[in-house]
Amino acid sequence: MIPNAEQARLDEARMKQADWKKWGPYLSERQWGTVREDYSDNGDAWNYFTHDHARSRAYRWGEDGLGGISDDHQVLCFALALWNGQDPILKERAFGLANEEGNHGEDVKECYFYIDSTPTHSYMKYLYKYPQAAYPYLDLIQTNRQRGRQQPEYELLDTGVFDNNRYFDVFVEYAKAGPEDVLVRITAINRGPVAAPLHVLPTLWFRNTWAAPGGGSKPVLEKIDLPGRAALRAHHTDPLFRESLADYHLSCDTDAPLLFTENETNNARLFGTQNASPHVKDAFHNFVVHGDASAVNPAQQGTKAATHHAMTLAAGETRVIRLRLSTRRPDASTFADFDDVFTTRLDEADAFYEALTPPAVTADPDRASVMRQALAGMLWSKQYFYYDVGLWLDEHGAGAETPQARRRQGVRNVDWGHMYNDDIISMPDKWEYPWYAAWDLAFHMIPLGMVDPDFAKQQLGLMLRNDYLHPNGQLPAYEWNFGDVNPPVHAWATMQLYLVDKEHRDDDGDVEFLKYAFSKLLVNFTWWVNRKDRTGANVFEGGFLGLDNIGVFDRSKPLPTGGYLDQADGTAWMVFFSQQMLRIAGELAVHEPLYEEFVEKFYCHTLSIAAAMDRVGECNDEMWDEQDGFFYDVLRLPDGNAQRLKVRSIVGLLPLAAIAIFEEGMLEKLPNFRKRAGEFLMRHPEFKGSMHLPDQPGVSGRRMLAIVDERKVRRLLSRMLDESEFFSPHGIRGLSRQHLEHPYVFEHGGGQYRVGYVPGDSDSGMFGGNSNWRGPVWMPINFLLVSALLRLYAYYGEDFKVECPTGSGQMMTLMEVAHELGERITRLFLRDATGARPANGDAHRFRDDPHWRDLVLFHEYFHGDTGAGVGASH
Template sequence: MSDPLAPTAEGRRLAEANAGAAQWRRFGPYVSDRQWGTVREDYSASGDAWSYLTHDAARSRAYRWGEDAIGGWCDAAQHLCLGLALWNGADPILKERFFGLTNAEGNHGEDVKEIWHHLDATPTHSYARMLYKYPQGSFPYGWLVAENRRRGRVDREFELLDTGVFDQDRYFDVTIEYAKADPNDTLWRITVTNRGDRPARLAVLPQIWFRNTWSWAGDAEKPVLSADGGAAIRAAHALLGIFTLHLEAPDDLLFCENETNAHRLFGTPVVPGFFKDGIGDHVVSGFRGAVNPGRIGTKAAALHAIDVPSGGSVVLRARLSPGERRADAFSDFDAVFSTRIAEADEYFAALQRRIDDPDMRAVQRQAIAGLLWSKQFYAFDVTEWLRGDPAQPAPPPQRRRGRNSDWPHLVTASVVAMPDKWEYPWFAAWDWAFHLVTMALVDTRFAKDQLLLLCQPWMMHPNGQLPAYEWNFSDVNPPVHAWAALRIYTAEKARRGIGDRVFLEAVFIKLLLNFTWWVNRKDRGGRNVFQGGFLGLDNIGVFDRSRPLPVGGTLTQSDGTSWMAMFCLNMLRIALELAREDAAYQDIASKFFEHFLLIGGAMTNLADEGLGLWDDRDGFYYDWLLLESGEKMPLRLRSMVGLIPLFAVEVLDEDLLARSPVFVRRMEWYLAHRPELAALVSRPQTPGAGGRRLLAVARAFRMKAVLARMLDETEFLSDHGIRAVSRVHRDHPYVFVRDGYRAEVRYTPGESDTGLFGGNSNWRGPVWMPVNYLIVESLDKFALFYGEDFRIECPTGSGVTMSLAAVADELRRRLTRLFLRDAAGRRAVFGDHPKLQDDPHFRDHLVFHEYFDGDSGRGVGASHQTGWTALVANLIDELAREGR
């Protein structure tokens, strides 16, 4: 089978990169959108990262571990960076990075207050395009902070559009494009369009700088930027070599150092120097002494003061090339851009060859663009961070016992696919798994390498735990990485006709350690039920599940146990795939089968205690609270926690079983000798459609009961997917009262109305893409076993029955409607904002939010969370693949 992407020019570049013949991935958009306010830049005693290094301080303080920029670009080790700075003549500061509110400032937690869109990208970054919208009036920094501080949790967030700065269209559309002439030769085009009704002036400053690697140790060699005539900047670095940034007729070249302005930040005595904020001080305040007249430093900018007519555009060109200055730097500039754009179109035409709808193609392409633009160079050495740098003051002693102090082994300096480079400019373990499943659509090799990176000994804890996320590596995210590995493997096998067994085996061996950690650390009572903590679902429950319960006792989690059952089945399926070539894996598959039966049985009967996570009265799965007094009580809150048991499903076809006779014999022996367990889960001894066998926690009658609730539009089913909490709790909130403690969970379709778990996300009603995607996939698996004759009412109460495959497709269509235009030309993601819905310069530029309003589909939370919302690209692909 031939890969349809391989014959394209971009496909050939990927092949060259994968073979090590050309370093096409060496340069890319690997600069964070926000480095300030991150844990790794926090050297405080309190651990308040947001307050330690603020947006205001960021322009004056050298970062320790990374860089940020608008439309940033750098090499894979982030030695040398490019980024855009702007000044409209009215702002109090140079616009060098995106502004947003900290967790304490926003009425719903941290929130970026800028508008930009990732419009296009190829996987080798041979071409990339984004759009930034910059107001012509003064940017309302203070107003955004004050108004959001004034608003409460029941109010919507106050956004940049709400300030009126885009009224009368008095703003600039700034398009930032990159194209590679070869792996080390980057062309940079900046197009400024005046959308307003009058001419406007703008200072445009393409910037180049070195990441500061010399201030932390006394013997580090310092690189040098220097002017080479009036239109070129020479960059000399001991490891990177010589590069030259060629420019077209700048008004001036400005140089300073990428070093901290201690006087401005800390009030220390003035010392001579040209600091990180020098270019801003020169442009905005006219302070000529802030830049180096000798035109040398470690940070530099080319100043272009341009006048843009109403409705007109001005194009600026720059080129970063290896070696010394070239006389012909712009001779082929436009031709290279034209070629790379045509090649990007060719690549996506091959990828989207089954998709007829142009709007679906546009949505998918932008989702992939956001995913590719969200790669980030991520450096963090926890041991170095804990003990401090030799050339810097020692950190407070509290750090040695504080955050992440039990992860001293973690050290990385790699390009990582991030969830969102502003809201989440650090990896999160389960986000990582989801966005790699989408990444595999366009760059399977990168997706595989990323999943292996997370499992490396410098990332995975020696005890087998995977690091959760930077704020607390010891927290626990759902174990979805075996699922991701299997998805990546099968997707590549379907496209190329052969799967990467070496990859699958390498991941499997690493995840054996992780599985052992789960079994040893999270099954406290040895009853095959699991706690897990918050498990990524933040405030979904009655309690903050990452902390000790306020009423004591133990929370037995339906989701924690179900994730483990899913983990078992994913590992079992991988083992059987590996057993095709190595029969020894049949033994390992048998072990996971036994684990699955024990966990599935425990969900129905907790260690013969006469109770289970399944509730016959309601036909639903619930968490149970086991108190120290011996009392046991179900928490009858209908939420996503009760739907996650559907994820624990796997279908084994006849061919796979025929190749695994040892496994089949042991499975049949176990079923015959432990019938009490076999009766509590699906019946794997009974063939279904096509002779397939089903392994599932939810037997048919339980699965149908759960689906009856899930597909009820008065409960979970919305026009745009499955809600995280049943809508029945809007008028009938779940209330828990015990020993003076009272808690309430109410259906909240949009922003969170509680501060539980920080308040910056909400699992109490909105539609979340990752769990919806797993629901769809689970329905597909059930459909393979039960076939077309198995029908279920959808929506519940409608009188319309569908096969399970048709229900899965119905959910796909509802989820894609978040972004696709409806019959009136409106996109649900934009909510009720007229400018977003109707303005031709806004309505087709998408953002991929963290989650979506459970009633309207309006985008909520982080605005560029392609870390998992890019899964809409997979949904579109799946609908098109079968002509659905």
């Protein structure tokens, strides 16, 4: 990579010369409705701590805000608050529907965009679109509640609140003059045809740590007298408290009024009990919206403060607010370098992205913009995640400190009391999923490794640390149930990141990182073998395995038939896991010969598990169906009978991803392994007829170990590339479109279990209704399939061609197929001939409005026919 200023900051951060990542976008978009904040008797997190409570109730474990930042332990927080003169609520956080309120589960109902960020957050840009009419809270709740699961969600754009452009664009930009010197520029623009009022309250506050036992002394924000400027000091020095901060100062370049209160719960409003302070968390709401001057502290101090900018913007008018958050005490020169710093940091951000953007992307400004916004979204989705599970369980009467006789039953995560999470972590979506998920995080690290390999390695290592990884070896899934099972993709992400970083470093690679990860992944692999191979036959289960409602049954619960499932995806994932461990062991063995024994171990595991999917001979109780040329789950019944559940889904395509390629010469470096591998095959000749073994060299002498041999590859690809089945205009669908006309129906006990093609939102409440694998395009699985095609091409080369699309008569190499699939996926986000981006669906404002059309949202998944974005939008 070309050296530049941002890369220099990354190097300084890695070498601990300067803590450039101390401040970042670490606030959640939603802290309410989370497991951490749930102290209910029945585990109903959504109703225990609601959006309506959030403005008045201090959080226990974290904070949220609009376009905000915090330090890396979230002691001190900064975010935006707005009021348009019409809303019933001061806008301090993103509103959305709770799980039971939406016709497709929880859903944010705001229009905000992560536009830009460098990996050290030396420059960041965020946009919030704020309507000038009263925010339609009730309309959104009531209309969505009236809609059924067969109807689309009712979104903010559907309410008409943006009609006639009666809204404000509010941009929030950050630029760092130093690791602890953050410049803030807020730009408000009236896009409407007439003048409109706007109150802007840049807000600084302390997370309420002092109310909890052992939380240390109470910090203070207090006014500083500075002629012509609004300024305050944040003081939190407590030598007994692990999260103590140096003094910070927030200053504004105008003499805006300062408001102060306490970040304390308004017990009187919520519970009818006495407040700890006369000045409480929702004081600014009461002051601005209701005109209650007594709500704020006249003594000009507290633990929450804001500068209050009341303005009326003419049609098309722009106003700019400048602030600085710094350990340096403000004076008359505080804003002298403000504009120069912003100009410099933006130029440096441009140089950083120009250096890593491929020339073909740079040549297309729309592609370059999409790529940069995509990476900005990944970087903005970092969040401080604090969850001391042992303490939380004690507080719920279910921890180790609670006497057995009084211990509550049915509390979440009761077996995970060892966990102590106090870190910045990559989130799937800071509103809809403001908690990490192990396999999501592993996928995140591939793009994040492009811009910040040090952060990516740290994140993968985090999940393997002793305070995350269960003592039995299980990786934590997500806070709603750490004991659930995510697909084992961590080893794959580890190896991919190692190779990306090795290329980035231009040396032998970070072998120590690889050794550490391998040592912990050994424990995790052993957990899978011991816990998820029910019969010891190398056939694996794992419950839903992240694929939610893809199967006939809820695979996380006991089957209505009794018995159990041999899962084609679970078993394929384990081949995939074993292959990646084999690759890691092979890489390490080049550096240290003792790892050669592990190469042998995982070679034997890979062959044994892969062979279980298609045993030699025609067997009706195995996953490979010779007649259909497809893999299926197998239902094993209590009476000993078995049958395939013939749902054609990506469960049956996942074996394509389990491909490991070894470059020429690698086997020569491992003579002991080569000898023992040959002996193993001599003892197990049955493995030779059911998979592709590395005994035959391919292009450039490469070797391949895969579940699928050439014949299976061709049969699976004929289905995958069939546009009437999986091959949509925008990627590989989760379920064959054949199930639209021909749903799969399983009958048992007088009831029917049905799987039909549903290209968009789920039509059932399984898994909350906000996730659907029965037709949409899911990006991570598509990425694995593109990668598999490239690996197959590396082995088979130019002479291996398949029909693409199936039935077209057009023959392509697997490289060309990978390119075609990649282009179909990419077109989700690019403007088409009409100016529309398929991911934006039929929202004409995104197509026609110059203030919307270059803004891109990155959804959780995409409609299997139209490509419209579905699910979480960030």
